[in-house]
Amino acid sequence: MKQPKIKVVGIGGCGNSIVEYLVKSDFNGADFASVDADKEDVKYKKRIESILKEVDVLFLIAGMGGLTGTRVTPSIAKLAKERGIYTSAIVTMPMEMEGKERIEIAEKGILELRSHVNSLIELPNTFNFSCKLIKDIPLNDLFCVVNHMASGVIRSLVVPIKTLYCTSFK
Numbered sequence: 001m002k003q004p005k006i007k008v009v010g011i012g013g014c015g016n017s018i019v020e021y022l023v024k025s026d027f028n029g030a031d032f033a034s035v036d037a038d039k040e041d042v043k044y045k046k047r048i049e050s051i052l053k054e055v056d057v058l059f060l061i062a063g064m065g066g067l068t069g070t071r072v073t074p075s076i077a078k079l080a081k082e083r084g085i086y087t088s089a090i091v092t093m094p095m096e097m098e099g100k101e102r103i104e105i106a107e108k109g110i111l112e113l114r115s116h117v118n119s120l121i122e123l124p125n126t127f128n129f130s131c132k133l134i135k136d137i138p139l140n141d142l143f144c145v146v147n148h149m150a151s152g153v154i155r156s157l158v159v160p161i162k163t164l165y166c167t168s169f170k
């Protein structure tokens with residue numbers, strides 16, 4: 001039976017920490033790769049080519065609002081689409097407390113990303129935690145909640161995708 005090759009790619013700081021979380025939690029239903037560069041030189045292009053080689057289903061994971069994830073995720077998605085790879089992006093939106101500018105950058109990134117992916121899942125980093133509640137919690141602990149949620153989303157998608165894929169190729 002043909003098994004799909006599933007790859008999870010973490011992009012930028014956020015994407016990488018979510019992938020790291022997934023790996024640490026013993027998830028082995030996919031291959032992993034990490035991209036944390038915003039310099040698109042020849043070496044970078046070769047690396048992306050090799051990441052996309054022989055992939056059937058691609059998950060791109062990134063936090064929108066920074067430089068790397070916002071810019072690199074749509075560009076990888078575009079390349080994947082050109083290669084006929086089924087691509088799903090799972091991205092986080094900045095928290096309100098990170099500022100309006102970051103949220104605007106994130107929204108622009110999402111608009112671009114949407115045109116290149118088969119599915120897009122936006123996870124809010126903006127939980128409706130009341131200010132009173134989050135006052136004493138370090139930002140990283142809040143991110144951790146979203147890392148947990150994002151890795152749960154990936155886990156819960158990979159298993160049915162594998163089953164569907166195997167069924168359709170029987």
Ligand SMILES: Nc1nc2c(ncn2[C@@H]2O[C@H](COP(=O)(O)OP(=O)(O)OP(=O)(O)O)[C@@H](O)[C@H]2O)c(=O)[nH]1
Pocket residue numbers: 011012013014015017018038062063064065066067068069070092093094095098102125143144146147
């Ligand atoms: N869930 C989660 N969100 C994060 C984490 N780190 C950053 N974020 C969110 O992701 C957004 C982008 O941050 P990074 O991923 O660090 O940025 P980057 O893509 O590496 O871009 P630059 O560092 O600016 O080049 C932030 O505005 C946060 O909302 C993380 O570890 N977990």
Ligand SMILES: [Mg+2]
Pocket residue numbers: 012013066068
């Ligand atoms: Mg970074």
